[in-house]
Amino acid sequence: AYSYYIEVSVDNINWTKVIDYRPYLCRSWQKLYFPPIVATYIRVVGTYNTVNKVFHLVSMEVFYMQKQFALIGDIHVPIENMA
Known part of the structure; x- marks a missing residue:
C-alpha cells in the first residue's frame, strides 16, 4: 500500500x-477527483510504502x-463506487 x-x-x-492521501494506505488502480484548476x-509525491522505500506509479x-x-x-466523492 x-x-x-x-x-x-x-x-x-x-x-x-489538490490531493492529500498521506493519512491513507492506497492500493491498486484509483480514480481521483479534485476541483477544476488551471x-x-x-506531480505525484510518494510518502510511504508498506513494502519498501520505492513509490511505483504505473500509469496516469x-x-x-x-x-x-x-x-x-477534503475528499471529493463520486456517486458510484470507484474501488
Missing part, C-alpha cells in the same frame, strides 16, 4: 496541493469533468 499527495502548478515553481504541471491520465461531486472532509 502507498501514501502520497498530488500537486499542480502553472510555472513549475509555485505548487498547489495547471501545466502535475488526467481529464477535465464538469460533473460535481460531494465533499466529505
Whole structure:
C-alpha cells in the first residue's frame, strides 16, 4: 500500500496541493477527483510504502469533468463506487 499527495502548478515553481492521501494506505488502480484548476504541471509525491522505500506509479491520465461531486472532509466523492 502507498501514501502520497498530488500537486499542480502553472510555472513549475509555485505548487498547489489538490490531493492529500498521506493519512491513507492506497492500493491498486484509483480514480481521483479534485476541483477544476488551471495547471501545466502535475506531480505525484510518494510518502510511504508498506513494502519498501520505492513509490511505483504505473500509469496516469488526467481529464477535465464538469460533473460535481460531494465533499466529505477534503475528499471529493463520486456517486458510484470507484474501488
